[in-house]
Amino acid sequence: MPLTPTQAEDAGPFTEKMQTVVGIATSGRPTILAELVRQLVHQTVKPDRIIISYAKPEDIAAIPQTLRDMASLEFVTGNIGLPAQRNVILDHLEDEDIILFFDDDFFPHPTYIARMSEAFRDNPNILGATGQVLADGAQGPGLLVENANHLNAKANVAMVLKIEDAFNTYGCNMAFRYAAIKCLGIRFDERLPLYAWYEDIDFSRSLLPYGRVVKVNSAQGVHLGNKTGKGSGIRLGYSQVINCIYLAQKGTYPWTSAIKSAGRHLIINSLKSLKPEYYIDRKGRLLGNLIGLGDLFRNRITPERAATLHSKKRAS
Structure with a gap:
């Protein structure tokens, strides 16, 4: 109780x-x-x-x-x-x-x-x-x-x-x-x-x-923010979009914050993918963001799908 x-x-x-x-x-x-x-x-x-x-x-x-x-x-x-x-x-x-x-x-x-x-x-x-x-x-x-x-x-x-x-x-x-x-x-x-x-x-x-x-x-x-042991950029990018909406549906994250967070990461990854940092897979993150948006438009809010996505890039 x-x-x-x-x-x-x-x-x-x-x-x-x-x-x-x-x-x-x-x-x-x-x-x-x-x-x-x-x-x-x-x-x-x-x-x-x-x-x-x-x-x-x-x-x-x-x-x-x-x-x-x-x-x-x-x-x-x-x-x-x-x-x-x-x-x-x-x-x-x-x-x-x-x-x-x-x-x-x-x-x-x-x-x-x-x-x-x-x-x-x-x-x-x-x-x-x-x-x-x-x-x-x-x-x-x-x-x-x-x-x-x-x-x-x-x-x-x-x-x-x-x-x-x-x-x-x-x-x-x-x-x-x-x-x-x-x-x-x-x-x-x-x-x-x-x-x-x-x-x-x-x-x-x-x-x-x-x-x-x-x-x-x-x-x-x-x-430290050590980069070893992390997943691919595409997986993180997907989570940056889908996890926000999933948690908003659960009620543990305000909808206004969820929408702002997903949108902010999409904009940042779009802009920085033109000249990415050497230690971040920006293109992978952007691709993950876009896949997440596609799932969102289909009302497919499945954060666990991130584990099934693959990228040829190194850890993000």
Whole structure:
């Protein structure tokens, strides 16, 4: 039975030491993942559990045995695709206070978990939160681990205290109050295949009727935006159109935002395909946009179709 807003606030009393789980869905980035795990054990507030949901054995092959022997580190596997892999993580949770989802190329500041835990502890109406991204390589050719280390080292997190309401959480770094997820039965939508598109919007905005979704500006980190492990441009382009409309039909994304988003990406990909960036398959994305529009005109709103599309281009 759905929670009322009052029940959501009281969905589970927080202990002074918040029980935290870091969940990482990974695919195709073994070296970066290994470095992320190494850094997580140096958080000022260490996670009680780190659950890695992997697609293939080689995804976790670079993690050294010394880290594998940690009692807090766990490995799970199941269906491939970001939403499916995150759902496997949810299946393995117990009664922890907070589940933090990190992309396998998001490097949190050493105080990230501490600041996020404080926000949930001090604000019982917060059900979902995202941190401040100091730099996002997804907006360009990508960043290196060395870039993330430098930016995190010089960040002045002590001076940033503001918590503000957010439209949604950003998928590379998200935290949720697990009691609310459990009571509401919220899951990542596995109809959004592969690396998905807007699965973070869908998941986090499902909580909005029952509590707050916020940005915790003092919880900081760097998103590498690494291009390995990603799907083809045509698949992403298709999702850029169809996923918006699908989520609007579900009610987790406003129709005005959905139409603007799909139209914006169509225009950007059309213009930039004339002189594309070397690290983006703009022509593939544009083709995917057009296929998505064709399906939209046929009233064929099937986001899972993205997994069946193929492109000769490299990862977008």
